[in-house]
Amino acid sequence: MAGEVPNLAESKLRALVVDDNLVNQMTHHKLLDRLGIQNDVVCNGQEAVDVHCSGRNYDLILMDMEMRIMNGIQATKILREMGIESKIAGVTTRAEEEERKEFMEAGLNYFQEKPLTISKLVSILHNLDFCVQNQNHTKFF
Amino acid sequence: MQRQVALIKQSLFDQGYLDEQFMELEELQDDANPNFVEEVATLYFKDSARLINNIDQALERGSFDFNRLDSYMHQFKGSSTSIGASKVKTECTMFREYCRAGNAEGCLRTFKQLKKEHATLRKKLEQYFQASKR
Numbered sequence: 001m002a003g004e005v006p007n008l009a010e011s012k013l014r015a016l017v018v019d020d021n022l023v024n025q026m027t028h029h030k031l032l033d034r035l036g037i038q039n040d041v042v043c044n045g046q047e048a049v050d051v052h053c054s055g056r057n058y059d060l061i062l063m064d065m066e067m068r069i070m071n072g073i074q075a076t077k078i079l080r081e082m083g084i085e086s087k088i089a090g091v092t093t094r095a096e097e098e099e100r101k102e103f104m105e106a107g108l109n110y111f112q113e114k115p116l117t118i119s120k121l122v123s124i125l126h127n128l129d130f131c132v133q134n135q136n137h138t139k140f141f
Numbered sequence: 142m143q144r145q146v147a148l149i150k151q152s153l154f155d156q157g158y159l160d161e162q163f164m165e166l167e168e169l170q171d172d173a174n175p176n177f178v179e180e181v182a183t184l185y186f187k188d189s190a191r192l193i194n195n196i197d198q199a200l201e202r203g204s205f206d207f208n209r210l211d212s213y214m215h216q217f218k219g220s221s222t223s224i225g226a227s228k229v230k231t232e233c234t235m236f237r238e239y240c241r242a243g244n245a246e247g248c249l250r251t252f253k254q255l256k257k258e259h260a261t262l263r264k265k266l267e268q269y270f271q272a273s274k275r
Contacts (some may be wrong), residue, residue: 023220030169030177066215093222115178117165117221 005118009036013130014057017041018048018075019064024114028062028091031121045075046066050124052079058086060128063105063117065092073106080107087128091116147270158262159203162225185224186263192217193256200249210248211240228258 004124015037017028025041032039040056042048044067061079065072074106076088092105101110112120151161155231170177196213199206218233220226232255239247 021216021219021223022188023181023223026184027166027169027183027223030174034169034171093219114164114219115165115225117162118168 005034006091006122008125008130011012011036011058011131013037015039015060015062016048016056016058016086017052017062018043018045018067018072019045019062020067020069021064024064031116031118032062034118035121035125045070045072045078048075049078049082052082052084057084060125060130061086061088063088063090063108065090065099073103076103076106076108082096087130089124089128142259146269146272149265149272153262153265153269157163158226158228158258158265160225160227164225166224181224182266182270183222185226186221188220189217189259193259196252200252205243205245205248207240207243207248211237214240226262227260229255232258 002066005138015032017025017032017039019025019028019041020043025043029039029041035061040051040058042051045063046069048061048063049070063072063076072090072092076090077132079086079088083107088107090108091112091113091114092099092103104111110124115122142223166178166181174180191230192213196210196217199210214233214236218230218237221230221233232251236248236251236255239245239251
């Protein structure tokens with residue numbers, strides 16, 4: 001498995017993890033690290049909005065749905081209203097159709113069920129058209 | 142010693158304490174972070190101890206605020222899912238169903254079982270990590 005993990009360090013992608021759960025913050029940060037993607041972590045939707053207001057920008061945002069203070073649906077709406085065009089992937093353990101629909105309609109580009117794994121993250125990147133290559137520089141997909 | 146480590150780990154999976162998500166975390170371990178899984182586990186048990194304490198206090202008060210209890214359990218379930226703590230996750234799901242049904246007795250019963258599964262997992266993982274270091 002280790003030999004097949006693509007490395008995107010050369011593409012200099014930057015990602016933002018938005019999740020209020022400490023264990024998820026640690027694992028999602030490490031997952032992205034493992035793929036060579038530099039990433040920051042914030043604790044809720046409000047901090048995600050604030051970090052963009054301070055001028056930072058990301059290629060990919062992994063947005064949890066249920067968070068205290070400001071949830072992922074609200075944060076996604078506000079980021080889109082601000083004109084943020086980053087790819088936003090909603091990640092949640094909740095997968096009921098209604099909730100998924102509401103989250104997508106807020107402005108997501110993609111939706112993935114937790115828990116995140118390397119292969120789910122690669123799937124997110126592939127579906128959002130990020131070029132994913134393995135270490136031999138041949139296309140992974 | 143490697144055999145003992147493998148046996149402890151196999152029993153954790155066979156008895157349903159851990160699921161494949163734990164293996165996903167092990168895949169993330171590398172030379173830069175050789176103790177990554179143990180670090181995640183440490184964080185999980187610290188965070189879940191806090192949640193258990195919050196839920197204990199909420200239940201002791203006697204007035205069942207099911208929304209608040211559900212919110213605590215949502216966090217607990219999220220962490221448990223991320224680390225692959227399968228039995229604990231199942232109890233979390235059951236607890237949340239009792240919250241939604243407004244069933245106080247069900248909540249109390251399930252929470253007692255959850256604490257038991259959680260304590261067992263903690264002990265077994267401590268054994269596993271200790272054995273891994275020898």
